Amino acid sequence: MVTYIRSRGDRSIRSLVDMEKGIVNREVYVNEDIYAQELEQIFRRAWLFVGHESQVPNPGDFVLTRMGEEEVILTRDHKKKLHVFLNTCRHRGMKVCRYDEGNAIVFTCPFHAWTFDTDGRLVGVPHLKDAYFGELDKSEWGLVEVGQMCNYFGSIWATWDKKAPSFEDYLGPFAPSVRWAFQASDGEDNGVELLKPAQRWRLPTNWKFPAFSFAGDSAHAAMTHLSVNAAAIGPQGDGADGGSRHPMKAPFPAKNGYISTSELGHCGQLAIFEQPGVAPYLDTWFSDPGVDDYFRAAQEKRRQRVGDQFVHMQGASPGPFGGGQFHIWPNATMSNFRILMWHPHGVGMTESWRLYQVDKNAPQNVKDAIRHYDMRYCGPAGVTESDDMENWNYAHPASLGLTAQQYPYNFQLGLGHNHADDRVPGVVIGDKGPSEENQRARINRWVAFMEAGSWDELYPVARNNGTH
Amino acid sequence: MAESIGSQREPRRQRVNTPGGMFVRDMDPGTRLKLSNGAHVQIIENARDGGWVLARYLEYPDEPDLVGTEDWVFFGDVQEEVT
Numbered sequence A: 001m002v003t004y005i006r007s008r009g010d011r012s013i014r015s016l017v018d019m020e021k022g023i024v025n026r027e028v029y030v031n032e033d034i035y036a037q038e039l040e041q042i043f044r045r046a047w048l049f050v051g052h053e054s055q056v057p058n059p060g061d062f063v064l065t066r067m068g069e070e071e072v073i074l075t076r077d078h079k080k081k082l083h084v085f086l087n088t089c090r091h092r093g094m095k096v097c098r099y100d101e102g103n104a105i106v107f108t109c110p111f112h113a114w115t116f117d118t119d120g121r122l123v124g125v126p127h128l129k130d131a132y133f134g135e136l137d138k139s140e141w142g143l144v145e146v147g148q149m150c151n152y153f154g155s156i157w158a159t160w161d162k163k164a165p166s167f168e169d170y171l172g173p174f175a176p177s178v179r180w181a182f183q184a185s186d187g188e189d190n191g192v193e194l195l196k197p198a199q200r201w202r203l204p205t206n207w208k209f210p211a212f213s214f215a216g217d218s219a220h221a222a223m224t225h226l227s228v229n230a231a232a233i234g235p236q237g238d239g240a241d242g243g244s245r246h247p248m249k250a251p252f253p254a255k256n257g258y259i260s261t262s263e264l265g266h267c268g269q270l271a272i273f274e275q276p277g278v279a280p281y282l283d284t285w286f287s288d289p290g291v292d293d294y295f296r297a298a299q300e301k302r303r304q305r306v307g308d309q310f311v312h313m314q315g316a317s318p319g320p321f322g323g324g325q326f327h328i329w330p331n332a333t334m335s336n337f338r339i340l341m342w343h344p345h346g347v348g349m350t351e352s353w354r355l356y357q358v359d360k361n362a363p364q365n366v367k368d369a370i371r372h373y374d375m376r377y378c379g380p381a382g383v384t385e386s387d388d389m390e391n392w393n394y395a396h397p398a399s400l401g402l403t404a405q406q407y408p409y410n411f412q413l414g415l416g417h418n419h420a421d422d423r424v425p426g427v428v429i430g431d432k433g434p435s436e437e438n439q440r441a442r443i444n445r446w447v448a449f450m451e452a453g454s455w456d457e458l459y460p461v462a463r464n465n466g467t468h
Numbered sequence B: 001m002a003e004s005i006g007s008q009r010e011p012r013r014q015r016v017n018t019p020g021g022m023f024v025r026d027m028d029p030g031t032r033l034k035l036s037n038g039a040h041v042q043i044i045e046n047a048r049d050g051g052w053v054l055a056r057y058l059e060y061p062d063e064p065d066l067v068g069t070e071d072w073v074f075f076g077d078v079q080e081e082v083t
Helices: A032-041 A167-181 A208-213 A218-224 A226-231 A291-306 A364-377 A383-395 A437-451 A460-465
Strands: A048-052 A061-067 A070-076 A082-086 A101-103 A106-108 A115-117 A122-124 A148-152 A155-159 A192-194 A199-203 A254-261 A266-273 A325-328 A332-334 A338-344 A350-359 A428-430 B032-035 B040-046 B052-059 B070-074 B078-082
Touching: A032 A338, A032 A437, A048 A061, A048 A070, A048 A192, A048 A332, A048 A350, A061 A350, A082 A148, A082 A155, A106 A122, A122 B070, A148 A167, A155 A167, A167 A254, A167 A266, A167 A325, A199 A383, A208 A338, A208 A350, A208 A383, A208 A437, A218 A226, A218 A383, A226 A383, A254 A437, A266 A437, A291 A364, A350 A364, A364 A383, A428 A437, B032 B052
Parallel strands: none
Antiparallel strands: A048 A155, A061 A070, A061 A101, A070 A082, A106 A115, A115 A122, A148 A155, A192 A350, A199 A350, A254 A266, A254 A428, A266 A325, A325 A332, A332 A338, A338 A350, B032 B040, B032 B078, B040 B052, B052 B070
16 A cells, blocks of 8 residues: 655655665654654554553552553553553543542543543443433443553553554564563563653654664764763763673673564664573672672572573663663663653654663662662753753754755665574674664654555564464 | 641541532541432442542432442432431
């Protein structure tokens, strides 16, 4: 199916992107009609990260989050079942929940007082008997629930599309990466909790600038983060690009690089290991007594747990700067210590969310050290992401002008210099220096989503074997 | 030493009628209410949103089959607290 840009006559989406040459028209990032089609073609269909079960441990707990531009409620009902609902009353559209998080027996709309159980059922309507005359069928007017929801090792994902493939199929070769991101440092599955509250702020830029850059643009780091690297802000306090004690530099044979699947749009800076097991732990937390002791012991437990297995598609070590990060199409970037969400909020506005994992069984001094590191390194006040925002926030307005739009973006770094690796089928790896292959993978997937009329056109596994 | 401000406050529970009905937000489970349709109910759980309480029917002259069942009761349908 060919999708045309409504405001641009017969010019197709595909005509704006030439990945063989590594060229992308700026309209992809600034055109209002393209943005409107993204909401429909991408955010109404893709699996999206919505939260973590540790945010709602008890019956009635809820937290507000987002799917695309729309606000949703992640809640645990009175039978402890998780749900994701659109935050809007079925009567006249008012938000039924206006607190960021809390505990509720019901969600009552403050407009006309329709009230909904935490399982989504409409359970109370004023004047049901005396003015609706018992003719309103409450069972047809419950909260709008997502098409599918998946609890994947504690992380909660959802899609509006009932016909989307299963979440694990959607992840493909990146399923082990997501599993790893929610493991405790000792390798225990679903072993983390999220620090509260989430950091949220808005960036005056298109969502794709950060979402398509993170986990795939190390070429920016030397210049953009020059001051941060000079200040040695990493936990190891040791210079540029993570420093000599960065776990990615651990003495453990691996291919570290840009790993992507352009068919699915996921990508990461991860490792394909040359030997089984896990890397030795490198002391990192020199200014936080006891923290290295905790992580070293955890790494030893992880080594015993992993045994002689290969743990491809993960980072090397526990804790922040664990040696890898990855991106799940379309707008979730994560590692084993942070989750970065890039929610669209208009063609020139992105609502950025930061959530941070911490081992749920870690002692308080470790949790505090992680939290302090997260605060100084990440988020709206963190030193590195402040650098990044400078770029994204100015690149967008500098691309809006009609003259500017005549000149495409260049995505040619490392083009044609990637290779497959039989140990992880379905991905290519670029391991010969900086590469923009991970960005090209997301743009390829962007074209596919924007053009596809159904999942039959979007999901290669379904086309190949017909079993999904 | 002066008493704390908190100890001088009015009790949180209020028994007032609002223009739309009985003020139910702070009523505790166990409280009995008479509804405008003549039914008597006992609060099981209070949503504390000012609008709704979950209650069990104790008496219901118009629909006796519903006695013993639970339903959400809107504050606008509450006539008075039964003491």
